[in-house]
Amino acid sequence: SVNTFTHPLGITVDRFIVQNQHECPEATGELTQVLRDIVLASKIISREINRAGLSGIEGLTDEENVHGEKQRMLDVIAGVRFTRALVSGRQVAAILSEEREGIIDTGNKHAKYVVIIDPLDGSSNIDVNISVGTIFSVYKRISKHGEDFSIEDFLQPGTNQVAAGYVLYGSSTMLVYTTGNGVDGFTYEPSLGEYFLSHPNIVQPEYGDYYSINEKNQESFPDAIREFLARCKKDNMSTRYVGSLVCDFHRNIMKGGVYLYPPTSAYSDGKLRLLYECNALAMISEQANGLATNGNHRILEICPTWHRQRVPFYAGSKSLIEKIRDH
Ligand code: AHG
Ligand code: MN
Ligand code: MN
Numbered sequence: 257s258v259n260t261f262t263h264p265l266g267i268t269v270d271r272f273i274v275q276n277q278h279e280c281p282e283a284t285g286e287l288t289q290v291l292r293d294i295v296l297a298s299k300i301i302s303r304e305i306n307r308a309g310l311s312g313i314e315g316l317t318d319e320e321n322v323h324g325e326k327q328r329m330l331d332v333i334a335g336v337r338f339t340r341a342l343v344s345g346r347q348v349a350a351i352l353s354e355e356r357e358g359i360i361d362t363g364n365k366h367a368k369y370v371v372i373i374d375p376l377d378g379s380s381n382i383d384v385n386i387s388v389g390t391i392f393s394v395y396k397r398i399s400k401h402g403e404d405f406s407i408e409d410f411l412q413p414g415t416n417q418v419a420a421g422y423v424l425y426g427s428s429t430m431l432v433y434t435t436g437n438g439v440d441g442f443t444y445e446p447s448l449g450e451y452f453l454s455h456p457n458i459v460q461p462e463y464g465d466y467y468s469i470n471e472k473n474q475e476s477f478p479d480a481i482r483e484f485l486a487r488c489k490k491d492n493m494s495t496r497y498v499g500s501l502v503c504d505f506h507r508n509i510m511k512g513g514v515y516l517y518p519p520t521s522a523y524s525d526g527k528l529r530l531l532y533e534c535n536a537l538a539m540i541s542e543q544a545n546g547l548a549t550n551g552n553h554r555i556l557e558i559c560p561t562w563h564r565q566r567v568p569f570y571a572g573s574k575s576l577i578e579k580i581r582d583h
């Protein structure tokens with residue numbers, strides 16, 4: 257028999273965000289608005305992505321971005337949508353986007369928060385109809401309200417995130433986020449234009465049978481990682497790797513497993529970026545009972561020295577990440 261949808265279309269993400277705000281005495285509604293803005297932009301992007309193969313926006317632009325990657329039209333469109341939503345919502349003073357060189361000034365000098373965003377993660381997969389994502393982090397700014405923002409607002413350790421999450425544009429579009437009180441997942445119902453709470457209190461299994469890694473440069477991996485991978489194989493674990501970080505990460509959160517992006521000969525600190533990608537996912541991991549490290553330290557405790565900093569990234573089920581740490 258067909259399994260019926262066990263989550264009634266009950267709690268919308270909007271209601272959930274507001275409810276949470278009421279439970280937090282010092283909350284004033286500004287963070288609520290930031291989350292709503294992100295939700296709105298993600299709906300627009302979800303629509304664009306669903307139509308990408310027809311509208312032609314999955315293709316490349318003539319530009320390279322600041323990380324030396326080819327930029328796609330959808331990368332740019334997604335960046336613009338998030339920026340517009342956050343500018344209109346007026347609760348964010350500045351934005352740092354993976355796809356843009358400088359800090360984006362929203363003109364909202366009096367806002368309390370700043371946002372770091374990877375508008376479209378896994379965008380090299382978009383033209384072959386593979387799932388992509390969005391990753392975001394929200395921080396309280398360090399600079400004074402009413403004054404100009406500064407780069408220091410963005411160079412905070414991940415432990416300072418007040419909210420973080422991702423959107424997965426997959427077979428369904430899903431939003432997964434945390435404000436430091438566990439992790440919740442919402443599934444988008446496109447004909448209603450609403451996200452509904454479908455995965456309350458996500459907990460990553462402590463053990464897992466999956467590992468996700470691009471083994472292309474395995475001969476240059478650190479010994480600890482090579483040993484860990486040998487162990488995974490011996491333990492009969494399965495490999496799963498899409499090449500969209502959000503997808504690979506999400507699978508491991510739900511099923512139990514580990515995601516690895518170690519240093520390689522091409523990228524001596526790994527390929528993934530601490531600010532745009534790793535911090536948000538590390539907060540989700542920890543809030544969901546998992547761990548995220550660079551091999552020696554918690555990702556969240558790394559003090560960034562510059563905005564495009566890369567870090568080795570190992571995130572996933574506790575028992576698996578602990579094995580990596582042991583070395
Ligand atoms: P982005 O599309 O935002 O630039 O991110 C690309 C990242 C990440 O999504 C993915 O997991 C990783 O690059 C894949 O790297 P490899 O192709 O080296 O496996
Ligand atoms: Mn990119
Ligand atoms: Mn990315």
Ligand code: MN
Nearest residue numbers: 354374376377
């Ligand atoms: Mn990206």
